Amino acid sequence: MKRSEWFSLLEKCLEFHDQWQSNWPAFVTDPSVQVRSEQITTALDALFERLRESYPFFHPNYVGQMLKPPHPVAVLAYFTTMLINPNNHALDGGPATSYLEREAVAQIAQMLGYTDHLGHLTSGGTVANFEALWITRQIHPDRWVVFSEHAHYTIRRACEILNLPFAVVSVDPQGRMDLDHLEVLLRRHPIGTVVVTVGTTGLGAVDPLEEILYLQPRYGFRIHADAAYGGFFKLLAERVPPEVHPVPFQSLPMCDSIVVDPHKHGLQPYGCGCIVYRDPGVAQYYHHESPYTYYTARELHLGEVSFECSRPGAAAAALWTTLRCLPLHPYAGLGNILSRTRTAALAAYRFLEESEWLAPVVEPALDIIAFFPRRAQSASAVTALTDWLFDQAMHHMRPPIYLSKLKLPTSWLQRRFPNLVADTPETTVLRSVLMKPEHADTVRSILQRLEDRMRSHEAAE
Numbered sequence: 001m002k003r004s005e006w007f008s009l010l011e012k013c014l015e016f017h018d019q020w021q022s023n024w025p026a027f028v029t030d031p032s033v034q035v036r037s038e039q040i041t042t043a044l045d046a047l048f049e050r051l052r053e054s055y056p057f058f059h060p061n062y063v064g065q066m067l068k069p070p071h072p073v074a075v076l077a078y079f080t081t082m083l084i085n086p087n088n089h090a091l092d093g094g095p096a097t098s099y100l101e102r103e104a105v106a107q108i109a110q111m112l113g114y115t116d117h118l119g120h121l122t123s124g125g126t127v128a129n130f131e132a133l134w135i136t137r138q139i140h141p142d143r144w145v146v147f148s149e150h151a152h153y154t155i156r157r158a159c160e161i162l163n164l165p166f167a168v169v170s171v172d173p174q175g176r177m178d179l180d181h182l183e184v185l186l187r188r189h190p191i192g193t194v195v196v197t198v199g200t201t202g203l204g205a206v207d208p209l210e211e212i213l214y215l216q217p218r219y220g221f222r223i224h225a226d227a228a229y230g231g232f233f234k235l236l237a238e239r240v241p242p243e244v245h246p247v248p249f250q251s252l253p254m255c256d257s258i259v260v261d262p263h264k265h266g267l268q269p270y271g272c273g274c275i276v277y278r279d280p281g282v283a284q285y286y287h288h289e290s291p292y293t294y295y296t297a298r299e300l301h302l303g304e305v306s307f308e309c310s311r312p313g314a315a316a317a318a319l320w321t322t323l324r325c326l327p328l329h330p331y332a333g334l335g336n337i338l339s340r341t342r343t344a345a346l347a348a349y350r351f352l353e354e355s356e357w358l359a360p361v362v363e364p365a366l367d368i369i370a371f372f373p374r375r376a377q378s379a380s381a382v383t384a385l386t387d388w389l390f391d392q393a394m395h396h397m398r399p400p401i402y403l404s405k406l407k408l409p410t411s412w413l414q415r416r417f418p419n420l421v422a423d424t425p426e427t428t429v430l431r432s433v434l435m436k437p438e439h440a441d442t443v444r445s446i447l448q449r450l451e452d453r454m455r456s457h458e459a460a461e
């Protein structure tokens with residue numbers, strides 16, 4: 001957004017604020033909190049100096065981790081609301097923003113296909129998943145949790161904290177939960193919950209939710225979907241023709257709980273995850289008696305159905321306002337943005353398939369692409385060339401390209417690439433999250449530059 005546009009919109013936000021504050025009598029700000037402008041300027045200058053070290057998450061040349069700046073709409077809404085600083089732990093803390101939270105969460109629940117729901121925002125996917133497993137433990141106190149090898153590392157951590165017995169399911173050559181292994185575990189242990197990852201953080205793989213649902217009547221487990229990164233791709237499953245494999249997404253409404261992170265693909269600043277349950281009756285498991293939090297309303301407070309206490313009302317306001325401008329629609333707003341990021345991933349895949357120098361690890365299911373130096377013949381050589389290219393791209397290319405790395409078990413990689421010599425147990429490959437719509441037009445030239453670097457490296461040897 002242009003500076004002039006920022007100025008006029010920020011001015012509007014400040015005007016609202018002045019006008020709102022003028023409803024109450026003026027008072028003198030205590031000198032203890034006053035800081036001179038020059039001092040603020042000096043402190044800010046020191047901050048800017050430190051911030052210069054940041055990687056350019058906003059730029060298409062940043063094709064690394066799952067990072068991008070929030071949308072300006074979210075920033076403006078967050079800023080305006082933060083000046084009030086509501087706390088959505090209770091209606092008294094966030095009388096206006098609690099309703100914004102409910103409305104925004106309802107839109108997410110509707111996007112996922114729930115006809116009824118209970119849900120709220122969280123500080124992120126970790127807490128949202130933790131909360132779902134905490135509820136699971138209350139429903140099935142002595143039963144096990146299973147999740148795939150490629151599930152987010154915090155799922156295992158949550159099980160450990162909750163003291164829930166768990167088992168890890170292996171993955172198939174696409175990086176999805178292996179159904180045969182899942183069935184072995186279902187026969188062996190009393191399993192209360194299967195955690196299905198809809199978009200793994202490493203490869204972007206989607207577990208076969210529909211087939212897992214077939215097993216449900218026989219074994220009677222709950223299903224929790226960790227769609228922290230992948231959830232918003234539900235919009236692309238609804239396009240005609242669908243732009244992601246639609247089947248697992250169509251099964252989402254059958255899951256007992258779903259986690260989606262608006263601070264990943266929902267254009268929000270960090271501090272915005274979301275948990276939704278299919279059955280509003282799970283509210284009973286949150287019951288607590290706090291002596292001080294709830295005074296006014298008879299309705300159920302968000303704080304009564306949330307694990308966390310304090311939560312930023314500003315996060316709810318930012319999400320709510322963003323969704324007004326960029327709705328959860330297959331052919332508008334978020335749907336259009338995701339369609340571009342998906343286009344980028346498929347363009348990258350086609351490029352890599354034909355490349356003599358770089359090869360894709362798997363066909364991307366969403367918008368993450370993993371790839372590696374094609375000519376390396378052993379796991380150790382792949383890792384060494386990956387490290388080299390990662391370093392070259394970031395430190396020696398002008399302008400730099402920012403990538404990320406992913407460690408994969410060599411035995412798994414060998415199932416896809418049988419000629420790979422397994423001289424190390426793990427292999428490091430490159431990984432790019434193509435989560436900016438601008439990647440649709442730029443990813444090919446970015447990969448071309450990486451390929452050129454590989455070519456000149458070999459020529460020099």
Ligand SMILES: *Cc1c(COP(=O)(O)O)cnc(C)c1O
Binds near residue numbers: 127152197
């Ligand atoms: C990012 C992510 C998480 C963790 O969420 P945070 O918001 O980082 O706490 C969990 N699961 C998946 C699949 C993720 O992509």
